[in-house]
Amino acid sequence: MTAVVGVAGLALAGCAGAGGGGGGSSSDGGGGAVTVLMVGNPQMEDIEKLTKDTFTKDTGIEVDYTILPENELRDKVTQDVATGAGQYDVVSVGAYEVPIWAKNDWLQPLDDYVDDDADYDAADLLDPMKESLSSDGQLYALPFYGESSFLMYRKDVLKQEGLTMPEKPTWDEVADIAAKVDGAEPGMKGICLRGLPGWGEMFAPLTTVVNTFGGTWFDEDWTPEVDSPEFTDAVDFYVNLIKQHGEPGASQAGFTECLNAMSQGKVAMWYDATSAAGSLEDSSVSKVAGKVGYAYAPVKETDSSGWLWTWSWAMPADTDNKDNAAEFMKWATSKQYEQTVGEQLGWSRVPAGKRASTYEIPEYEKAAGDFGPLTLASIEAADPTDPGVQPRPTVGVQFVGIPEFADLGTKVSQSIAAVIAGKGSVEDALAQGQSEAEDVAKNYQ
Known part of the structure; x- marks a missing residue:
């Protein structure tokens, strides 16, 4: 059942952390070439630019990339890995998929490739x-970058309006500031929050709001709580904040759209992945570089609320190109690769959040001075085993670590997106979600 539900559910998934981008590219490859299926976000687009003149030049191994937007990526990677199609040697996966897929024997264990490689220094991984x-004590993917979530805001706009952002704001304080900076500049909205359907698009940030409002998808006995007062209050708050002070077209706005809105000066605040900061501070693509401040993920009933995620590289168990695939994965997650990105593309663009040593590189410390320490502190504060105010039946901050959650979260997010777009009510959306959660709970009660 796990395998069947995993395929059906994950094929519907949205993005689970940072996301975005589109397009695709490939090299001629052939022979020992490594085929890589990856999500089209800025960090992955960077590695495509750097591979030929670094990894391929040094090893002779060509890399054939396929790049997809996250919703399409999840569908494609699930079909390939779960069915054993064998089209790709390396795939982008996250903290949600890896434990589930490992138990299904869909992924290749990696300990033998990294444990005895002193140059790789696996002990340096966070x-x-x-x-x-x-x-079960075995490593099944290598982290390309890690992230939590935090609040990004325009320091100059808040100063102009005589406002101060607390280091650890509450959601009530954020809503108050959003109202006051809405319209502070022509066409500027107060905040950007994901409204695009998807268990990892909308519900990555929204589930953290649910957690800190005192809600949960399931209690420790697998009783669904989707229509509980706390869950309802959180969704009401989120939807109303978007409707009153959020970005236009919010029901179709995910990570990519909010990144574009923030980097182009169209919104004053944004709650999302810590990994977005590198793009915001890159003056070649961002109009607000140097103008952004960072604060911990907003809270209400909990001490912290940031999520925990890593986009990582995994090797499908059925690939017949394991050694070359492992070489690519080690290079793409190495200290050497981080150095290459910093030197060639800029230190703010280093795919950080995975190695302790990254935060000791002087050039990176300087470039990430406003967001680097906060990113690391947020990652270390996130607790997947206890993210809310009550015991949980399984792990996960911004997701529930079961195969069925991909389908459940996506369905509920579609109903909420409709409410954001002006159709229906939060109460009706969550009543339907409660019914869908009850069907899932039967598998575990």
């Missing part, structure tokens, strides 16, 4: 990243 990518 413990939260390794733990999220492991199952």
Whole structure:
């Protein structure tokens, strides 16, 4: 049942952390070439630019990339890995998929490739990243970058309006500031929040709001709580904040759209992935570089609320190109690769959040001075085993670590997106979600 539900559910998934981008590219490859299926976000687009003149030049191994937007990526990677199609040697996966897929024997264990490689230095990988990518004590994916979530805001706009952002704001404080900076500049909205359907698009940030409002998808006995007062209050708050002070077309706005809105000066605040900061601080693509401040993920009933995620590289168990695939994965997650990105593309663009040593590089410390330490602190504060105010039946901050959640979260997000677009009510959307959650709970009660 796990395998069947995993395929059906994950094929419907949205993005689970940072996301965005589109397009695709490939090299001629052939022979020992490594085929890589990856999500089209800025960090992945960077690695495509750098591969030929670094990894391929040094190893002779060509890399054939396929790049897809996240919703399409999840469908494609699930079909390939779960069915054993064998089209790709390396795939982009996250902290949600890896433990589930490892138990289904869909992924190749990686310990033998990294444990004895002193140059790779697996001990340098941050413990939260390794733990999220492991199952039964074995490592099944290598983190490309890690992230939590935090609040990004325009320092200059808040100063202009005589406002101060607390280091650890509450959601009520954020809503108050959003109202006051809405319209502070021509066409500027107060905040951007994901409204695009998807268990990992909308519900990545929204589930953290649910957690800190005192809600949960399921209690420790697998009783669904989707229509509980706390869950309802959180969704009401989120939807109303978007409707009153959020970005236009919010029901179709995900990570990519909010990144564009923030980097182009169209919104004053944005709550999302810590990994977005590197793009915001890159003056070649962002109009607001140097103008952005960063604060911890907003809270209400909990001490912290940031999520925990890593986009990582995994090797499908059925690939017949394991050694070359492992070489690529180690290079793409190495200290050497981070150095290459910093030197050639800029230090703010380093795919950080996975290695302790990254935060000791002087050039990176300087470039990430406003967001680097906060990113690391947020990652270390995230607790997938206890993210809310009550015991949970399984792990996950911004997701529930079961195969069925991909389908459940996506269905509920579609109903909420309709409410954001002006159709229906939060109460009706969550009543339907409660019914769908009850069907899932029967598998575990």
